[in-house]
Amino acid sequence: MGWSSILIPGSGEPNFDSWVANPFETPKRRREKEVHSLLDKLPPETIMLDPSKIGTVKPSKRKEKPTKQERDVNMEAAVEAAKGITLKKKTKGRSKPSKISKKKQENIL
16 A cells, blocks of 8 residues: 556657657648658659759739829729718717717728
């Protein structure tokens, strides 16, 4: 009816075996490991990179700027849409006339 202890070999190993699956592996690291294992299966002669494209940046496509007339039309449509919005009645002083007019001005801007 006393206290006893036993010794189990290998149970106190603080480091896990790195040749076995890593229990602390993140999904991103797992994906990278799978890609590396697949690339290791390919012969090096089949993997080629285009040396002219390494270190270059893909040029961005320029968007056409809208004309002044199109911007004015879009602005008028946005103002009309903002004027048509009905605001809900809020409680505790949030529906004061000054607050409502301020919200309308914010919507128009």
